[in-house]
Each structure stands twice: as C-alpha cells, then as structure tokens.
Amino acid sequence: MFFDIIEKVVRVTKALKEPRIATxxxxxxxxxxxxxxxxxxxxxxxxxxxxxxxxxxxxxxxxxxxxxxxxxxxxxxxxxxxxxxxxxxxxxxxxxxxxxxxxxxxxxxxxxxxxxxxxxxxxxxxxxxPEEWIQKKKKEEEEKARKKAEMLAKKKAETEAKKKAEEAKAKEDKPANVENKSEAAEGDTK
Ligand code: SF4
Ligand code: SF4
Missing domain, CATH: 3.30.70.3270 (Alpha-Beta Plaits)
Structure with a gap:
C-alpha cells in the first residue's frame, strides 16, 4: 500500500515535468x-x-x-x-x-x-x-456590344439594299420578257 502511494507520487511528479503538449x-x-x-x-x-x-x-x-x-x-x-x-x-x-x-x-x-x-x-x-477592374470590364463589354450592334445594322442595311436591287432588276426584265412572248405568238399565227 505504502509503496503504491510512493509509486503514484513519483509518476505524477514525472508527468508534471513532461512538456505540456496538450497546452x-x-x-x-x-x-x-x-x-x-x-x-x-x-x-x-x-x-x-x-x-x-x-x-x-x-x-x-x-x-x-x-x-x-x-x-x-x-x-x-x-x-x-x-x-x-x-x-x-x-x-x-x-x-x-x-x-x-x-x-x-x-x-x-x-x-x-x-x-x-x-x-x-x-x-x-x-x-x-478591385472596383477599377469591374469598371474596366463594364466599359469593354459596352464597347463590344456597341460594335456588335453596328455590325448587325450594317449587315441588315446591306441585305435590304441587295433585296431592293434584285426587285428593281426583276421589274426591268419583266416588260422585255412580255414583248418577247407576244412577238413569238405573232410569228406562230403567220
Ligand atoms: S472540390 Fe474544391 S472546394 Fe470542393 S471539397 Fe474539393 S477541394 Fe474543397
Ligand atoms: S473558370 Fe469555372 S471552374 Fe474555373 S474557377 Fe472560374 S468558375 Fe470555377
């Protein structure tokens, strides 16, 4: 019993001297x-x-x-x-x-x-x-959107102009075709 107590005291003393890793x-x-x-x-x-x-x-x-x-x-x-x-x-x-x-x-x-x-x-x-980066990106995106809108408008104008030119040409060709057909019909009756 006495020796048990001594052993415990020695053990605890040793433990207290050990580095306190947990802390x-x-x-x-x-x-x-x-x-x-x-x-x-x-x-x-x-x-x-x-x-x-x-x-x-x-x-x-x-x-x-x-x-x-x-x-x-x-x-x-x-x-x-x-x-x-x-x-x-x-x-x-x-x-x-x-x-x-x-x-x-x-x-x-x-x-x-x-x-x-x-x-x-x-x-x-x-x-x-950074706020400056956001503002820079916003400007870039606005510029890109503006250029895209410009390009689309240009393309649309070109398509319309082409369509009008085709319609005008078709109108010019039409009377000539009619004349040719009537001449051909006259030739057949003779
Ligand atoms: S995918 Fe990426 S964020 Fe998700 S747990 Fe794996 S390392 Fe973490
Ligand atoms: S590029 Fe796509 S995958 Fe890579 S960090 Fe950005 S959101 Fe995530």
Whole structure:
C-alpha cells in the first residue's frame, strides 16, 4: 500500500515535468506540412470565366458562386474551408489555361483557430475584386456590344439594299420578257 502511494507520487511528479503538449499554442505555431499538402485555394478573378464547373463538381457544396455586375465572369467562386475536404476536384475541372483560375496552393494555411467568430470568418476564401477592374470590364463589354450592334445594322442595311436591287432588276426584265412572248405568238399565227 505504502509503496503504491510512493509509486503514484513519483509518476505524477514525472508527468508534471513532461512538456505540456496538450497546452501548446498550436494556433500560432507553424505546423508540419506533408509534401502532398494542398493548402487553401487561390482564386484568380482576372482569368475565371464564371463557368461554375468548380461549384458543380464540389462533392460537399463548399463553393458558392458570388454574382458580379458584369457579363463575363457573371459570378466568381467563393470557398468555405470549414466544409471543404481538399479533394482538389475544383482545380482539376477548372478549364482555364495555361493557369487554373482556382488552385489549391499548397500554401501555409493553418487549419486550427481559437474558435472565435472572427477566425471562423477567415475560413472563407473570397477573391478580392478591385472596383477599377469591374469598371474596366463594364466599359469593354459596352464597347463590344456597341460594335456588335453596328455590325448587325450594317449587315441588315446591306441585305435590304441587295433585296431592293434584285426587285428593281426583276421589274426591268419583266416588260422585255412580255414583248418577247407576244412577238413569238405573232410569228406562230403567220
Ligand atoms: S477541394 Fe474539393 S471539397 Fe474543397 S472546394 Fe474544391 S472540390 Fe470542393
Ligand atoms: S474557377 Fe474555373 S471552374 Fe470555377 S468558375 Fe472560374 S473558370 Fe469555372
């Protein structure tokens, strides 16, 4: 009995001297990264086409398409890392070349937080789109639409002019045909 108590005291004393692994501040320590660690996503708003393929293939619905006030891309992906399982399918399916518009960076993202709301918000990867870029794209789209309208109007005018010319020619040809026919009929009676 006495020896049991001594043994316990020695064990507890030893344990107290051991480094307190469970209380290490892992939220502020760099973690070890495996060579195949894929990290959090990088989203290139400037090359994304808004095709939604990444959102459609995501097996856990971690990607939300956020609308933009332009036509292309009409929306950009945002990733909820709290749901993501880091399978990389979104990167695999992204059609942009030579660079992927969505890519798991293999970066240094730490997946442990102190659990506060602010930290949880950081679990979203959202592309930061500059307002100047949106305005530039809007102007480009307006210019493109103007040129397209001009081209269509020109094509329509050309088609109408061609049609009128054909009608006028048909009118000119008609009396000559009638005269030829009546001359031929006279010849037959003689
Ligand atoms: S890595 Fe996988 S789970 Fe995460 S967002 Fe991409 S497709 Fe979804
Ligand atoms: S990130 Fe790639 S797959 Fe996703 S919407 Fe953009 S272009 Fe499409």
């Amino acid at each position: 290490k501040d892992v939220t502020h320590e760099k973690m070890h990264h495996s060579p195949i660690f894929r990290g959090k996503h990088e989203i290139r708003y400037d090359i994304c086409t808004g095709c939604e393929a990444c959102a459609k293939i995501c097996p856990v619905d971690a990607i939300v398409m956020e609308p933009l006030p332009i036509k292309r891309p009409k929306a950009l992906p945002e990733v909820n890392l709290g749901v993501c399982i880091f399978c990389g399918l979104c990167e695999d399916v992204c059609p942009t070349k030579p660079q992927k518009a969505i890519k798991l960076s293999g970066g240094t993202f730490e997946m442990i937080t102190d659990g506060k709301d602010e930290a949880i918000k950081e679990y979203w990867v959202k592309p930061e789109v």
